[in-house]
Each structure stands twice: as structure tokens, then as C-alpha cells.
Amino acid sequence: MLDRVTRSRRPRAAALALCALLATSVAFAFATPASAKAKKPIAKITIGDVTIYKVGNDPQTIPDEVRAKILAAVSTYVNAATVKPLQTGVVDDAALAPALGPAATFRAAGVDRGTLVDEGIPKATGRIVVNTLPVKLTALADADGHVVVITAHLESIARTRTERGGITISRKGDLVFMPDGDTWKIDGYDLAVERSGKGLVAPTTATTAAPSTPTPGAAK
Amino acid sequence: MSRPLVRLLLAIPVTGLLLAGSLAAAWLAIGSPQPAAGTTWFTVHKVGTEAHLTDAPGQPFYFLALGNDGRTDADPGLGDAIHVIGVNPATGDASIIDVPRDTEAPGGGKINAFHASGGLPSIANQLNRMMGITISYAVTTNFPGFISMVDEIGGVDIDVTEPMFDHDSGTEFAPGHYHMSGDSLLAFSRDRKSYPQEGDRQRTVNQGRAIIAALATLRAQNPGAAGTAKLTVTLARHVRTDGLDLTQMYELGRLAMAIDPARIKNVGLPTGAGAGTNLSVAPQAQDLFNDFRDDAILQNH
Numbered sequence: 001m002l003d004r005v006t007r008s009r010r011p012r013a014a015a016l017a018l019c020a021l022l023a024t025s026v027a028f029a030f031a032t033p034a035s036a037k038a039k040k041p042i043a044k045i046t047i048g049d050v051t052i053y054k055v056g057n058d059p060q061t062i063p064d065e066v067r068a069k070i071l072a073a074v075s076t077y078v079n080a081a082t083v084k085p086l087q088t089g090v091v092d093d094a095a096l097a098p099a100l101g102p103a104a105t106f107r108a109a110g111v112d113r114g115t116l117v118d119e120g121i122p123k124a125t126g127r128i129v130v131n132t133l134p135v136k137l138t139a140l141a142d143a144d145g146h147v148v149v150i151t152a153h154l155e156s157i158a159r160t161r162t163e164r165g166g167i168t169i170s171r172k173g174d175l176v177f178m179p180d181g182d183t184w185k186i187d188g189y190d191l192a193v194e195r196s197g198k199g200l201v202a203p204t205t206a207t208t209a210a211p212s213t214p215t216p217g218a219a220k
Numbered sequence: 221m222s223r224p225l226v227r228l229l230l231a232i233p234v235t236g237l238l239l240a241g242s243l244a245a246a247w248l249a250i251g252s253p254q255p256a257a258g259t260t261w262f263t264v265h266k267v268g269t270e271a272h273l274t275d276a277p278g279q280p281f282y283f284l285a286l287g288n289d290g291r292t293d294a295d296p297g298l299g300d301a302i303h304v305i306g307v308n309p310a311t312g313d314a315s316i317i318d319v320p321r322d323t324e325a326p327g328g329g330k331i332n333a334f335h336a337s338g339g340l341p342s343i344a345n346q347l348n349r350m351m352g353i354t355i356s357y358a359v360t361t362n363f364p365g366f367i368s369m370v371d372e373i374g375g376v377d378i379d380v381t382e383p384m385f386d387h388d389s390g391t392e393f394a395p396g397h398y399h400m401s402g403d404s405l406l407a408f409s410r411d412r413k414s415y416p417q418e419g420d421r422q423r424t425v426n427q428g429r430a431i432i433a434a435l436a437t438l439r440a441q442n443p444g445a446a447g448t449a450k451l452t453v454t455l456a457r458h459v460r461t462d463g464l465d466l467t468q469m470y471e472l473g474r475l476a477m478a479i480d481p482a483r484i485k486n487v488g489l490p491t492g493a494g495a496g497t498n499l500s501v502a503p504q505a506q507d508l509f510n511d512f513r514d515d516a517i518l519q520n521h
Contacts, residue, residue: 051446053453055466138446140453142466149470151445174445176474178467188474190445 043078048134058145073099081117089123101185115206126161150177165198261369262361266463267344280308280516283357299335306516315485315518318424324498351509367402378433384414428486436481485518
């Protein structure tokens with residue numbers, strides 16, 4: 001008797017627990033706006049070595065608030081240029097825009113697009129993994145102690161699976177940041193990208209350097 | 221630190237490169253310069269009112285690289301090594317027109333004298349009138365600055381194509397490939413007597429070659445974006461500037477590093493006999509100027 005009662009209560013308790021769990025999950029899903037969901041970033045960017053070349057005696061290093069802005073801009077770039085295209089199949093130009101200065105914006109829409117962003121890549125069907133080395137920063141400071149240029153050395157490798165097979169995107173090079181009002185934006189770059197894997201129709205490599213700006217006008 | 225003083229300290233990698241060669245020229249009158257610590261290697265002026273990097277970053281622009289024979293920073297000297305450089309950022313091309321120092325200026329007299337009397341803006345104005353262009357930037361250096369600069373970058377690799385043996389300039393070069401120190405490159409850039417026929421005209425073209433060689437040497441060191449920042453600061457301690465800030469100098473440096481030396485044309489200005497020892501601008505030079513002024517590049521020469 002006792003045994004029977006015990007057996008009959010166990011399934012009932014398990015069913016109750018399962019229902020409670022499902023109810024809790026559903027409640028959370030509906031109660032939390034999608035935009036407020038705390039997602040773990042796929043590409044986690046960190047700052048590595050910092051070097052400063054200065055005409056005068058100051059500053060001793062890059063100010064914290066400037067580092068934070070550079071870090072945010074690099075993260076924005078990596079996510080918009082690589083992660084989003086893998087997630088959705090298209091480049092998120094709107095998300096990329098805040099990280100680019102006028103010159104880089106111009107080139108990102110034209111001659112350097114193939115290097116700056118991962119356009120035309122099949123959408124990922126598996127987990128996206130992005131590994132980056134700590135970003136090395138090099139700053140140039142004027143005689144008044146103002147940091148006027150910062151270069152960020154980026155090395156990242158993104159891997160995922162698509163319906164056709166795996167994809168690896170390796171991007172390496174320098175992003176050149178200059179202040180734009182209260183923010184820092186990419187003004188130039190020396191970048192190389194290599195895309196490989198069976199998930200691609202054909203492997204691609206591209207290298208580009210943009211010393212400063214757009215390239216309107218043409219030769220004869 | 222005051223703004224003017226700040227500007228004094230600014231530097232240009234790019235210009236440094238280009239000028240590295242350009243400086244060479246001239247200084248025939250000077251003896252054996254001894255570079256001093258903290259010396260000014262070169263002076264940079266923004267002489268144009270339009271078409272500079274910040275306002276029109278992708279547009280072609282022109283700058284003047286000038287070697288002067290001033291013995292001190294206070295002495296502007298004659299502008300004896302005159303090189304007008306056109307840069308087209310859109311195509312990554314550049315062209316140099318080498319102007320012999322004795323060329324007659326539109327304003328009358330030898331063009332090199334305009335630097336002594338009116339500085340960089342004055343000689344740039346004469347070249348603007350001659351070629352129908354607007355020079356945006358001008359850089360100049362003297363013997364000590366030239367030598368120090370070349371030595372600082374570790375010397376310059378250059379090919380000597382003809383025998384150069386001249387006591388006055390100090391050349392002792394059989395044809396071949398050389399890694400030249402500042403002293404040697406200066407001698408190479410000053411030698412005109414090894415060219416009995418062309419003389420100063422060939423010397424001027426050689427100076428243009430020295431500019432390209434300096435750029436090639438720096439590019440071979442592959443400084444990258446971060447290395448260019450270091451180079452900018454190094455040069456900033458040895459430059460006088462007027463109208464340029466450190467950011468613009470860095471951008472110029474980056475731009476210079478982006479130009480493939482193989483895509484730089486180096487052409488001597490066609491000249492003929494002029495009044496006295498002057499050289500007149502040859503009629504065919506107008507075609508050269510037309511080719512130069514539309515996009516800063518010489519396609520047909």
C-alpha cells in the first residue's frame with residue numbers, strides 16, 4: 001500500500017515540476033522584451049598592449065574613457081562586419097555606420113567592401129565562434145598631450161557551419177581611429193581577410209589599405 | 221606649450237620620405253655639414269588654400285619638396301632642388317616634375333631665388349603660375365637636415381646607373397646598387413659634373429630618383445599604421461610646420477606609405493637656353509603641365 005502510494009505520487013510530482021518549469025519559462029519569455037535580453041556577446045573584444053608615441057611629455061597612456069570608446073567601436077565593427085552577416089546572411093550597415101568615419105564609410109560602400117565586411121557569406125546553421133586576440137592599441141599624442149590618432153591591431157577568426165559545410169573567416173590588420181566629436185571612428189585601415197571552408201562557393205582573400213579617405217574622382 | 225611651438229614639433233612621415241629625396245639637391249655652396257642633435261630636419265608649410273587632406277581627402281593634390289642651401293635655420297637659402305609632386309589618392313599614383321634651379325620664373329629671374337627672398341610661399345607661387353596648379357603643401361630642408369633624416373631612417377637603397385665620380389660633390393660611385401648614408405645620398409643628389417651633357421638637368425632628375433628611393437626604403441620597413449605613428453613623432457621633433465597639425469602629418473605619412481614607388485613617374489622639366497645662365501621653360505613643357513594639372517598624374521610622359 002505504502003509502496004503503491006509512493007509510486008503514484010512520484011509521477012504526479014514530476015509532472016507538476018515539469019509544468020512549473022514550463023510555466024516559468026513561458027512567463028519569462030513573454031515578460032522580457034527581446035531587446036532587453038542579456039545575450040552573451042559572440043565576439044568578446046579586449047584591450048591588449050598599449051603603446052603611446054607623444055611629441056611632448058604627456059599623456060602617460062591612453063585615457064580610460066578613450067580606451068572604452070575604442071573598445072566599443074572595435075566591438076561594433078566586428079559584430080556588424082562578421083557576426084551579423086553570419087547570423088542573418090546580410091551585412092548590417094546601419095549597425096556598422098556609427099563605427100566608421102566619412103572616409104571609411106565611403107570605401108565600405110565601394111572598393112574595400114569585400115575586405116571590410118563579410119558580405120555574401122552563407123547564413124550560419126551552427127554555432128558561431130569568434131576568437132580574437134587582445135587588441136593592441138598604439139596612440140599618437142600631440143605636444144599638448146592630446147591623443148589625436150589611435151591604431152588598433154585586430155586579429156580575429158570566426159568559425160561556423162552552414163548548409164554546405166564549415167566556414168572560417170580570418171581578419172588581421174590595423175584599424176586607424178580618429179576623434180569625431182565625442183566619439184572615435186575608423187578613418188583608415190590596413191586589413192587582410194581570408195575566407196575558407198566548404199561552406200563557401202569559393203575561398204576568398206582580400207587585402208586593402210586606406211591611408212585616410214574616400215576616393216572620388218578618377219584617373220584619365 | 222604654445223601652439224606655434226607645438227607646430228614646430230610636428231612631423232611628417234610622408235613628407236619626410238618624399239622630402240628625403242627632395243632635399244638633396246642643391247646646396248652646392250655648403251661645405252661639410254655636421255648634423256647636430258635636435259636640429260631641424262625640414263620645414264613644412266601649408267601654402268595652398270584648397271585641396272588639402274582634411275577638406276578633400278580623396279582629391280589629387282600637389283606639394284613642393286625643396287632642398288635649400290641655407291646654412292642655418294634662420295637662413296632660407298636658395299631653393300636649389302625643386303620638385304613638384306602630384307599625388308592622386310584615388311589611384312595610388314604620384315608624379316614628380318623636377319625643375320632645374322636655373323629655370324626662369326614667371327616673375328622673372330631664376331626660380332631658386334624666390335625661396336631666398338620670399339620663402340616657401342613665394343617659390344610655390346611661382347611654380348603654381350608656371351604649371352597652372354595649386355600647391356597645397358611645401359617642405360624644405362637643408363644639408364644637415366637631409367643628412368640627419370636619411371641617417372635616421374637607416375640609409376636609402378638606390379641604383380647608380382652611370383659612373384659618378386666628382387670631387388666637388390663627393391661622389392665615387394661605379395654603376396650598381398648602393399645602400400647610401402645621408403652623406404652619400406647628398407653627394408649623389410648634388411653631382412652634376414658627372415653629366416657633361418645634361419649637367420644640372422640630370423642632377424635634378426637624380427634628386428627625384430632619390431625621393432622615390434627614400435620612399436621605397438621606408439616602405440620596405442613596413443611600418444604599418446602603428447609604425448607610422450612612431451615615425452611621425454620622431455620627425456615631429458625635427459620639423460617646423462606652418463598650417464599643419466600632427467593628425468594631418470600622420471595622414472600624409474600614411475598616404476605616402478600607401479603609394480607604390482613603382483607607380484611614381486619622375487620627369488625632368490624640359491628646358492632650353494635662356495637669358496644669361498638661365499634656362500627657359502621649353503615650349504613642349506606646356507603639354508607636360510596639361511598632363512599634370514588635370515589629375516596630378518603624368519599619363520603621357
